Amino acid sequence: MRRKKSYSRTILVVLLLVAFACMLIPTGQRLGLRSQLLSALRPVLDLFPSREEQPAVASRNVYTLEPDARDQRSASETERQLQAELAKLLDENQRLRAHLRAATPVRGQRIPKGISASVITRELLWEQSVYGLDRGTQDGTRVGSGVLYLGVAVGKIMAAAPRAACFAPLTHPETRIAVRLTICRAEGILQGGATIEGQPACVLKVVAAELNARVGEWIVTSGLDGSFPAGCWIGQVASIERRGNMEWAVTVKPACETDGLEAVYVLTEPPVQMPRPTRNGRP
C-alpha cells in the first residue's frame, strides 16, 4: 500500500516538472501546437452548425465599394469601410505625388488575393487575444499573412496548420507590422501591448531626429514587411512621445475592434521575392 502511494507521488512530481518545462516553450511554438490541435479537431467542429450567418463582407473583395441593394451592413461598418478607402486613397495620393516629384512611372494598386475565414475560437478560458481560424495551409494561409476586415488591417497569422490557423490582433504584444503615417510619411514598426485608458492599443516606434506627426493622423501599412500591401488602414495616432534623441513612441488606436469578429479576410498571396544583388553577374 505504501509503495503504491509513493509511486503516485512520483508520477505527480514528474508531471509537475514536465508542466514547468512546458513553460519554456516560446509563444510561436505554442500557437503552432494550438493550430495543430484545432486542425485535428476541425472534422468534429464542422459537425456543429454555425450559430449565426457569417457576414458577407469578408467574402467580398475588400477594396470594392460599389453599392449593393442586398447589403445589410450597419452605418458604422459602411463608415469604417469608407474611412479605410479614404485612408488608402490619401496614402496613394501622397505616394503618387512623391512618384511625380521623382519623375518615375506610376504603378497601380494591386488587389491582393485572399480567402475568407471564420473565427472558430475566441476568448477561451484565459486566452483572449489570439483567435483561431478555420483556414489553414491547405487553403493557402501561411505564417505572417495579413488579416483584413472591411479593408482594415486587423492582425497577422501567427501559426498555421493544415486545416486551421491562429491570428493575433494588432494589439497582441507579439504582432509586428511595418507601417507609415499618411501625412508626414514617417515609417516605423507597429507592435501591440500598449493601452489607452485601459483599452488595448498599439505603439509605433519611429527612429528619426524629428517627427511631424499629429494626433489623429491616419496610419496605413507600408507594405515593406510582405504581410500586407501598402495602404491598408491600421488606425490613428492617439499620442506622441519622444524617447531619446532619435526614438519616438506613437500610441496608435486600432481602427477596428476585434472583439466581435466572426469572419476575416486572410491574404494568401506570397510576398514579392526581391532579386538579390549579384556580384560579377553571378547570383
Next chain:
Amino acid sequence: MRETLVLLPLWLIAALWHIQLGALPPWLHADLGLLMGLCAMAFLRRETGLIFLFALGLQADLLGSERLGLLTAGYLMSGGVLLSIERELAPAGRYFAALAAIAGSVVAHGMYFVLSTSLSAGGFGWSAGGAKWLSLCAAAAIWAGPVAWLLHKVWSWTGLLSPEAQGARASRTTRHQHRKMRARRA
C-alpha cells in the same frame, strides 16, 4: 486499454466544450476539463487520474492560456492537494468530489490569475482577471455536481472505478437497502 477508450472521448468532449465556449453565457463558462480531472482523481485509480488530469491540463493550456504549462501546473497542484485531503475525509464520495472540483477550480485558476498577472503586463488586468476568476468559480459551482454525478455513473458502468470508489458505492447501496427495509418494517 479500457481507460484509454473511456477517457479519450471525455478528453475530446472537454476540448470541444472549450472551443464552443462562446455559445454559452459567461457565468456558465466552467473549465470542464478541470472538473473532469478532479472527479477522475476522486473516482479512478490515482495514477490514471493524475495522467488524465495532466492531459486535460495540457489541452486547456494549449487552447486557453497565455503561458503553456502554467495552467497544467495549477491543475496538478490543486489535484494533488485535494486528493490527499479527499482520500482522508470521504473516500470517493460524490458530494465530496463535486466540492473538491469547485475548490480545485478556485485554487488552479486563482493560481493562474495571480501568477500570469504578476509575470506579464499584458493580457487580463487585475480587475478583469478577478472578474474572470470569479465567473469561472461560479460556473464550476453550477457544473460540478452534475459532472460528478454523470462521471460516476459512466465510470461505474464502464468498470473504471477505483477499488475504494467501488467499496464506497457498495456500502452506499447496502445502506440504502437497509434504510428501505427499515422503512418497510415500520
